[in-house]
Amino acid sequence: MDKSFLIMESRKSNAFQPISDALMIQMRQILGEQYLSVDETVRHDNGHDETEDLVFLPEVVAFPETTEQISALMRICNEAFIPVTVRGGGSGLAGGALPVEGGLVIAMKRMDKVVHIDERNFQVTVEPGIITENLQNILKDKGLFYPVDPSSKGWSFIGGNVNTNAGGPRAVKYGVVKDHVLNLQVVLANGDIIWTGSNTLKNSTGYNLTQLMVGSEGTLGIVTQIVLKLQPYPSQQLLMLVPFRSAESACAAVAAIFQAGVTPSALEFMERNAIEWAIRYVGETPVPLNDEDQAHLLIEVDGFHLESLYADCETITKVVEQFDCGEVFFADNDAQKTALWKLRRNAPQAVKNNSIYKEEDTVVPRYELPRLLRTVKEVGAKYGFESVCYGHAGDGNLHVNILRGNLSDEVWNNELSKGIREIFVFVKSVGGTISGEHGIGWVQRQYMDIVFSPIEMELMRGIKHLFDPKGILNPSKIL
Amino acid sequence: MDKSFLIMESRKSNAFQPISDALMIQMRQILGEQYLSVDETVRHDNGHDETEDLVFLPEVVAFPETTEQISALMRICNEAFIPVTVRGGGSGLAGGALPVEGGLVIAMKRMDKVVHIDERNFQVTVEPGIITENLQNILKDKGLFYPVDPSSKGWSFIGGNVNTNAGGPRAVKYGVVKDHVLNLQVVLANGDIIWTGSNTLKNSTGYNLTQLMVGSEGTLGIVTQIVLKLQPYPSQQLLMLVPFRSAESACAAVAAIFQAGVTPSALEFMERNAIEWAIRYVGETPVPLNDEDQAHLLIEVDGFHLESLYADCETITKVVEQFDCGEVFFADNDAQKTALWKLRRNAPQAVKNNSIYKEEDTVVPRYELPRLLRTVKEVGAKYGFESVCYGHAGDGNLHVNILRGNLSDEVWNNELSKGIREIFVFVKSVGGTISGEHGIGWVQRQYMDIVFSPIEMELMRGIKHLFDPKGILNPSKIL
Numbered sequence: 001m002d003k004s005f006l007i008m009e010s011r012k013s014n015a016f017q018p019i020s021d022a023l024m025i026q027m028r029q030i031l032g033e034q035y036l037s038v039d040e041t042v043r044h045d046n047g048h049d050e051t052e053d054l055v056f057l058p059e060v061v062a063f064p065e066t067t068e069q070i071s072a073l074m075r076i077c078n079e080a081f082i083p084v085t086v087r088g089g090g091s092g093l094a095g096g097a098l099p100v101e102g103g104l105v106i107a108m109k110r111m112d113k114v115v116h117i118d119e120r121n122f123q124v125t126v127e128p129g130i131i132t133e134n135l136q137n138i139l140k141d142k143g144l145f146y147p148v149d150p151s152s153k154g155w156s157f158i159g160g161n162v163n164t165n166a167g168g169p170r171a172v173k174y175g176v177v178k179d180h181v182l183n184l185q186v187v188l189a190n191g192d193i194i195w196t197g198s199n200t201l202k203n204s205t206g207y208n209l210t211q212l213m214v215g216s217e218g219t220l221g222i223v224t225q226i227v228l229k230l231q232p233y234p235s236q237q238l239l240m241l242v243p244f245r246s247a248e249s250a251c252a253a254v255a256a257i258f259q260a261g262v263t264p265s266a267l268e269f270m271e272r273n274a275i276e277w278a279i280r281y282v283g284e285t286p287v288p289l290n291d292e293d294q295a296h297l298l299i300e301v302d303g304f305h306l307e308s309l310y311a312d313c314e315t316i317t318k319v320v321e322q323f324d325c326g327e328v329f330f331a332d333n334d335a336q337k338t339a340l341w342k343l344r345r346n347a348p349q350a351v352k353n354n355s356i357y358k359e360e361d362t363v364v365p366r367y368e369l370p371r372l373l374r375t376v377k378e379v380g381a382k383y384g385f386e387s388v389c390y391g392h393a394g395d396g397n398l399h400v401n402i403l404r405g406n407l408s409d410e411v412w413n414n415e416l417s418k419g420i421r422e423i424f425v426f427v428k429s430v431g432g433t434i435s436g437e438h439g440i441g442w443v444q445r446q447y448m449d450i451v452f453s454p455i456e457m458e459l460m461r462g463i464k465h466l467f468d469p470k471g472i473l474n475p476s477k478i479l
Numbered sequence: 480m481d482k483s484f485l486i487m488e489s490r491k492s493n494a495f496q497p498i499s500d501a502l503m504i505q506m507r508q509i510l511g512e513q514y515l516s517v518d519e520t521v522r523h524d525n526g527h528d529e530t531e532d533l534v535f536l537p538e539v540v541a542f543p544e545t546t547e548q549i550s551a552l553m554r555i556c557n558e559a560f561i562p563v564t565v566r567g568g569g570s571g572l573a574g575g576a577l578p579v580e581g582g583l584v585i586a587m588k589r590m591d592k593v594v595h596i597d598e599r600n601f602q603v604t605v606e607p608g609i610i611t612e613n614l615q616n617i618l619k620d621k622g623l624f625y626p627v628d629p630s631s632k633g634w635s636f637i638g639g640n641v642n643t644n645a646g647g648p649r650a651v652k653y654g655v656v657k658d659h660v661l662n663l664q665v666v667l668a669n670g671d672i673i674w675t676g677s678n679t680l681k682n683s684t685g686y687n688l689t690q691l692m693v694g695s696e697g698t699l700g701i702v703t704q705i706v707l708k709l710q711p712y713p714s715q716q717l718l719m720l721v722p723f724r725s726a727e728s729a730c731a732a733v734a735a736i737f738q739a740g741v742t743p744s745a746l747e748f749m750e751r752n753a754i755e756w757a758i759r760y761v762g763e764t765p766v767p768l769n770d771e772d773q774a775h776l777l778i779e780v781d782g783f784h785l786e787s788l789y790a791d792c793e794t795i796t797k798v799v800e801q802f803d804c805g806e807v808f809f810a811d812n813d814a815q816k817t818a819l820w821k822l823r824r825n826a827p828q829a830v831k832n833n834s835i836y837k838e839e840d841t842v843v844p845r846y847e848l849p850r851l852l853r854t855v856k857e858v859g860a861k862y863g864f865e866s867v868c869y870g871h872a873g874d875g876n877l878h879v880n881i882l883r884g885n886l887s888d889e890v891w892n893n894e895l896s897k898g899i900r901e902i903f904v905f906v907k908s909v910g911g912t913i914s915g916e917h918g919i920g921w922v923q924r925q926y927m928d929i930v931f932s933p934i935e936m937e938l939m940r941g942i943k944h945l946f947d948p949k950g951i952l953n954p955s956k957i958l
Contacts, residue, residue, distance in 0.1 A: 120734055121844035121875075143740075165683045176681055178690070179658060183910075192934045199910030200842045201874045202655055204644045204694050204918045205930055206957055207939045211657070211690030215683050232740040255599055261622075261711040261783060304740060305787035363679045365600035395680040396600075431662075431678030439683045451684055455671045460686050462945040466938065478685055 016101055016475070017081045019059045027062060027104075030072045035063040035110070046105045049092040050152075051443055052358060056098050058085065058105040065110045067185060067193060067224040074222065075191030077104060083475045086218040088160030089131065091152035093359050094441030096164060096217045101475045106222065108159055114138060115225060122230040123182065123199060128159020128223050145233040147174035147265075150437065151345050159223050165215030167437035169266035169300070169344070172394030174231075176437065178214045185225035186213055189468035199227050212463070217439050218474040220467040234302040237265070238309045239337045240316070243293035243326035247271055247389075250295040251369035253323040254393045257299070258366075260319050262312045266300035267394030268344050269369070274351070274390040278343045281350035286339035287329050297393065298344050347390050348399075356404035357388075358443075360420060362427050363436030366396035375426045376400050383419035384411065397436035417446065424450045440478045448479070495580055495954070496560045498538045506541060506583075509551045514542040514589070525584045528571040529631075530922055531837060535577050537564065537584040544589045546664060546672060546703040553701070554670030556583060562954045565697040567639030568610065570631035572838050573914065574921030575643060575696045580954045585701065587638055593617060594704060601709040602661065602678060607638020607702050624712040626653035626744075629916065630824050638702050644694030646916035648745035648779070648823070651873030653710075655916065657693045664704035665692055668947035678706050691942070696918050697953040699946040713781040716744070717788045718816045719795070722772035722805035726750055726868075729774040730848035732802040733872045736778070737845070739798050741791045745779035746873030747823050748848070753830070753869040757822045760829035765818035766808050776872065777823050826869050827878075835883035836867075837922075839899060841906050842915030845875035854905045855879050862898035863890065876915035896925065903929045919957045927958070 019027075027036050037043070038060055048055040064070050077084050083103030090097060099105050112129035119142055126135060132153040136146050150156055150168035160166070162184070167176040174180075183197040196209035203210075213220060244250035250269060257264065270278070272294050279285050297320070301312045317328055331337040351357055364372050373389060376398075380387050385407060391399040400423065404412055424434050424447050433451050434444060448457065461479055464471070498506075506515050516522070517539055527534040543549050556563050562582030569576060578584050587608035594604040598621055605614060612632040618625050629635055629647040639645070641663070646655040653659075662676040675688035682689075692699060723729035729748060736743065749757070751773050758764050776799070780791045796807055810816040830836055843851050852868060855877075859866050864886060870878040879902065883891055903913045903926050912930050913923060927936065940958055943950070 118844065118846075120738070120846040122737060123844065165681075165687075167681050167683075171681060175658070178687070179654070188934075194932065194935050194938070196935075198842070198907075198912035198930065199844050200876075200912055200915065201845075202644075202646050202650060202842050202871075202876050202915035203912050204646075204840070204914040204916050205912045206919060206927065206935075207695055207699075207942050208644075208657070208690050208693065209935070209938065211687050214687065216686055220686075231742070232737065235740075258601060258711065259599070261714075263710070303787075305784070305790055308782075308784035308787040311784060361683070363677070363681050365597065365602065365678050366680075367597075367599035392681075397679075397681050428677075433677035433679055433682050433684045435683040436679065436681035437683050440685060448685065451677065453673065455667075456673050456675075456685075456688070459673070459688065459945065463686050463942070466941040466945060 015081055016083050016103060019082055019104065023076060023080055026076050027073060030069050031062055031064055037061045046087055046107055047099060049090045049095065049097045051093055051095040051098065051441070053356060054095055054098055056100045057102065058099040059102050061105045061107055063107050063110050067187060070106065070187045070222055070224055071191045071193055073106065074187055074189060078190045078470060078472055081470060081472065083472050085474050086222050088128065088157035089152070089155045091156040092160065092164065092441060093361070093438045094435065095443045096439050096441035096477060098442050100442055108157060111224065117142060119144065123227055124230060125225055125227050126158055127225060128157055128162065130158050132156055132158050132161055139230060140233055143233050144230040146180065146228055146230055148177050148180060151348060158226060162214055162223055162226055163217050164437065164439040167392060167395065167397065169268055169392060171392060172267050173263050173265040178211055180228050181210060181214050181226060182229050183227035184210055184213050184223050186221035187224055188221050189470065189473050201229060215439065217441060217477055219464060219477050220473065235304055236306045236309055237300055237302040237337070238313055239300045239331040239340055240313060241287055241329045241340055242297045242299065242320050243290065244295045244297070245292050245324045247295035247373055248370040249323040250297050251373055251393060253297060253320050254369060255367040256319050256323065257316055260315050262301070262315050264299050264394060265302040266298065268298040269393035270296045270298070270344065270347060270390040271388060274347045274388050275343060277350040277354055277388065278347045281353055282342055282346050284339055284342070286336060286343065290326060293326055298340060351388050351401045358402045360400040360402065360423065361435045361438040362400055362423065362432065363395065363397040364427055364430050364432030366394065368430040368432065369393055369396055369398060371430065372398055372427065376423055379419045379422045383415060385416065385419065395436065396432065421447065421450065442477055445478055494560060495562050495582060498561055498583065502555060502559055503539070505555050506552060509548050510541055510543055516540045525566055525586055526578060528569045528574065528576045530572055530574040530577065530920070532835060533574055533577055535579045536581065537578040538581050540584045540586055542586050542589050546666060549585065549666045549701055549703055550670045550672055552585065553666055553668060557669045557949060557951055560949060560951065562951050564953050565701050567607065567636035568631070568634045570635040571639065571643065571920060572840070572917045573919055573923050575918050575956060577921050579921055587636060590703065596621060598623065602706055603709060604704055604706045605637055606704060607641065608636050611635055611637050611640055618709060619712055622712050623709040625659065625707055625709055627656050627659055630827060637705060641693055641702055641705055642696050643916065643918040646871060646874065646876065648747055648871060650871060651746050652742050652744040657690055659707050660689055660693050660705060661708050662706035663689055663692050663702050665700035666703055667700050668949065668952050680708060694918065696920060696956055698943060698956050699952065714783055715785045715788055716779055716781040716816070717792055718779045718810040718819055719792060720766055720808045720819055721776045721778065721799050722769065723774045723776070724771055724803045726774035726852055727849040728802040729776050730852055730872060732776060732799050733848060734846040735798045735802065736795055739794050741780070741794050743778050743873060744781040745777065747777040748872035748877070749775045749777070749823065749826060749869040750867060753826045753867045754822060756829035756833055756867065757826045760832055761821055761825050763818055763821070765815060765822065769805060772805055777819060830867050830880045837881045839879040839881065839902065840914045840917040841879055841902065841911065842874065842876040843906055843909050843911030845873065847909040847911065848872055848875055848877060850909065851877055851906065855902055858898045858901045862894060864895065864898065874915065875911065900926065900929065921956055924957055
């Protein structure tokens with residue numbers, strides 16, 4: 001699909017200013033000529049992420065290499081009222097990296113250094129521009145484990161992961177990004193440089209600026225260094241795929257597995273159409289798909305003692321058998337494991353390849369998953385949309401992909417949001433929220449009133465104003 | 480020791496007002512006559528915590544039972560410029576609960592209900608006034624595990640734990656309070672009631688108000704309900720006590736245990752005098768203390784499979800033997816385990832019983848522990864103080880108890896802070912900070928400049944002002 005016709009005029013609010021020639025000269029002095037671009041292609045490449053089909057063109061794209069350069073850029077942009085949007089790998093699904101007000105995009109890809117691997121303290125200090133999987137591989141070579149692996153890990157940046165508080169399959173055992181960030185170096189809107197915390201596992205010293213920054217989607221400051229805590233790399237993993245006769249029985253089995261005392265390192269749910277599309281997209285069929293299989297759970301356990309993992313798998317098998325499952329498939333070797341994970345990881349791309357879609361990142365207490373799934377289908381029937389659901393069932397985090405199919409422009413652009421709203425109202429009613437790991441960005445902020453009261457929203461606006469009084473950092477996002 | 484002569488005049492700042500008769504009438508209407516007290520003993524009991532020998536008398540003590548009552552109290556106190564300090568179990572070691580500006584103390588002990596145990600989702604919703612150990616026992620009966628167990632768990636309240644971001648021995652494996660809080664109900668300074676998040680394991684929806692509130696020591700709002708995530712209760716624990724010929728070799732062994740791939744569920748360090756004093760205080764000698772034993776590590780592993788725990792213990796034994804240790808003592812039965820834990824848990828009381836002391840809650844990356852310990856002793860030699868050190872070595876969290884001994888008033892009150900400052904400067908220089916789990920409260924705020932820059936402090940002041948524009952909530956704390 002040619003995206004160019006969808007490019008939107010960036011909507012510069014009154015207060016923001018265009019980037020003047022004088023400012024361009026200053027920026028070139030800061031970065032060096034070749035690291036500032038007004039090229040059409042470069043602007044386009046940095047004007048979209050993976051959110052639907054949205055593109056907003058920035059005026060200028062900067063490629064800094066140091067914290068000091070970013071600080072210098074922010075100082076002059078703040079002075080001159082230039083909107084600034086930071087960009088990582090561009091894998092975002094909520095439009096967090098879209099420069100919707102134009103202005104400057106700061107692309108982080110040159111800031112990709114591993115600053116220090118502290119093997120003695122199980123910590124690593126990195127710049128935000130490193131690809132998450134590359135970082136994980138570098139650490140694995142030293143026996144160190146950074147467990148957070150969003151599906152996009154092969155191309156998303158660790159900085160983007162921090163900014164969205166990303167999760168991924170292993171969050172169910174190891175937690176999300178916020179549980180692994182110890183300390184952050186941040187450039188504030190006015191160019192000031194701070195560290196948010198300390199390089200320690202515990203910290204009760206003042207307000208938790210670190211956690212305030214994690215997940216703030218570049219609206220409070222620009223993360224320029226990240227200190228992550230690490231663990232010893234678990235030497236053993238076992239993986240199993242379990243088919244179920246109904247999506248609801250698969251979801252019901254999820255809570256039961258935890259109640260049996262097992263905490264898997266991944267517990268992924270896929271509806272039948274998700275796994276079918278993924279098989280077709282990947283072009284591999286690692287397991288036979290039977291007619292009666294309506295959903296699958298991909299279940300991994302990991303650790304250091306194989307015997308206890310086998311015991312866990314036995315417990316899991318006994319549990320799932322109570323939920324109308326088909327034959328449990330154990331991945332016997334690394335090739336089979338890779339093939340199964342490839343299916344799950346490619347489900348989003350398979351959907352994208354099939355249809356224009358909107359992805360909703362619903363999250364509920366995990367026992368509520370079956371009801372959430374039922375609600376999604378009921379709302380779909382009411383508004384006439386099909387959906388493909390998969391996600392991190394162990395966390396209650398269900399990705400609802402709403403397919404455009406034959407929906408008219410009118411329904412797609414205007415009516416659909418009412419259906420999404422109904423799903424979110426249900427999510428809120430059972431203690432859930434509207435984003436588990438993707439963030440709010442640009443496309444979800446219209447729904448924030450469902451989960452936050454006016455008072456809560458006012459507090460968030462106050463925090464934004466405190467950190468960024470002129471509102472230049474990633475404007476029009478979240479709030 | 481008679482504390483009465485140490486009672487300080489509460490230092491009411493100019494802006495704050497005394498509680499008028501009219502206000503007293505309103506408060507009585509809100510709470511009921513018997514739940515508002517101006518009694519001298521009640522005021523005294525609510526005027527100190529476990530911090531040194533400090534007492535500040537509040538004007539009035541309130542004992543609310545509901546969120547709505549607290550909201551109503553805050554509305555009128557905010558209006559009338561009355562300082563309000565919330566009080567939990569009173570086990571604080573940084574003076575967080577001291578009503579240093581007088582005014583109203585809100586004592587949480589009647590808000591001690593378990594609102595809802597959600598066994599299906601492994602969550603519990605509680606009021607802040609429940610004693611942490613009581614909550615743990617209630618949950619354990621249902622096979623559920625809330626792992627955060629500060630040494631004070633037998634009398635500290637869960638609300639206080641949240642407000643200080645408490646830790647305890649098991650934080651090394653399970654994390655601190657912040658890693659277990661999903662959602663908080665909070666009464667703001669003006670009486671507004673908010674919820675900070677959602678009851679989900681993941682949340683990327685707006686700014687993380689939950690984590691901003693955890694550890695804020697009652698300066699940003701009053702926590703009135705807490706949603707905690709739970710885990711299945713680990714059925715097996717193994718405990719060992721390892722003596723070392725030097726405190727430094729004990730510290731050095733700590734990092735090596737993790738490097739060998741084992742994550743103990745507790746890894747506690749005690750200097751010789753700490754264990755000696757604890758043995759004397761408790762009146763039990765579960766293990767013989769040899770002359771050459773200069774320090775001990777108490778090491779616990781837990782899980783569901785005994786075999787793999789034995790394997791972990793074997794690995795640990797091999798590691799510690801490389802660090803000049805004495806004979807490793809395995810606790811064979813529950814009585815022995817209880818006796819060993821009793822020693823560790825009573826170390827603070829043993830010190831308190833022995834001398835007036837100041838407790839510093841230093842935390843560093845754990846490999847730096849030996850250097851920290853050396854620095855403490857060097858600074859002690861320079862300023863003429865003895866110290867007893869113990870703590871959560873697995874987290875790099877060393878409690879430094881500075882004994883008053885024969886120090887003159889002049890040295891104790893004025894000179895000593897210079898020595899503490901030297902220790903904290905070292906801590907900061909190796910990436911550590913000045914409180915790992917006790918908080919800053921009243922007595923540590925003078926050292927905040929060591930770990931935070933003026934810009935960082937200004938951000939924290941801005942957050943305080945946003946949440947509490949009149950500064951009535953726990954005034955003169957942290958900042």
